[in-house]
Amino acid sequence: xxxxxxxxxxxxxxxxxxxxxxxxxxxxxxxxxxxxxxxxxxxxxxxxxxxxxxxxxxxxxxxxxxxxxxxxxxxxxxxxxxxxxxxxxxxxxxxxxxxxxxxxxxxxxxxxxxxxxxxxxxxxxxxxxxxxxxxxxxxxxxxxxxxx
Numbered sequence: 001x002x003x004x005x006x007x008x009x010x011x012x013x014x015x016x017x018x019x020x021x022x023x024x025x026x027x028x029x030x031x032x033x034x035x036x037x038x039x040x041x042x043x044x045x046x047x048x049x050x051x052x053x054x055x056x057x058x059x060x061x062x063x064x065x066x067x068x069x070x071x072x073x074x075x076x077x078x079x080x081x082x083x084x085x086x087x088x089x090x091x092x093x094x095x096x097x098x099x100x101x102x103x104x105x106x107x108x109x110x111x112x113x114x115x116x117x118x119x120x121x122x123x124x125x126x127x128x129x130x131x132x133x134x135x136x137x138x139x140x141x142x143x144x145x146x147x148x
Contacts, residue, residue: 027055029097029136032088033063034080039088046092056094057139060132061085064099067124074124077102097135100128 028049032042042059049056061084065074080087089096103125109116117126 027057027140029057029060031060031062032085034061034076034078034084036080036082039082039085042085043088043092046094057136058095058097059085059089060097061099063102064128066102069103069105069120069123072124074101095135095139098128098132100132101125 030042030045030049032038046056048054063078064084065076065078067074082088085099086096088094101124103116103120103123105120105123106116106125109119116123117129120126
């Protein structure tokens with residue numbers, strides 16, 4: 001339920017950091033969770049962005065189920081009672097960037113100063129992070145081409 005912008009990190013053009021959306025930013029990636037209380041806040045943020053003219057690159061659903069790193073089965077710990085971020089995006093004509101599953105190894109890697117996506121390149125969370133990043137790059141590059 002936070003608005004973020006993704007900023008390239010100098011070491012690699014395909015490596016990004018996320019920062020809170022400051023006043024005057026040109027576009028937003030909004031992150032939610034599947035629960036309705038979070039989606040209600042995000043709907044307000046979307047309406048705010050539209051009102052003040054901040055383009056929305058897309059929506060990411062965080063904590064979208066838990067994929068067991070051993071057996072690969074998915075459990076919906078926070079089941080979306082109203083359809084989650086995907087349904088909200090369909091209803092509000094927004095781009096759904098992806099759904100990042102819970103993976104306790106993400107927090108552990110961050111706490112230890114390691115890059116999760118390098119440590120677990122075949123994990124479902126890494127696949128979804130890459131999908132989100134590709135979606136952001138596609139949307140940003142499409143917008144830039146439209147401005148040329």
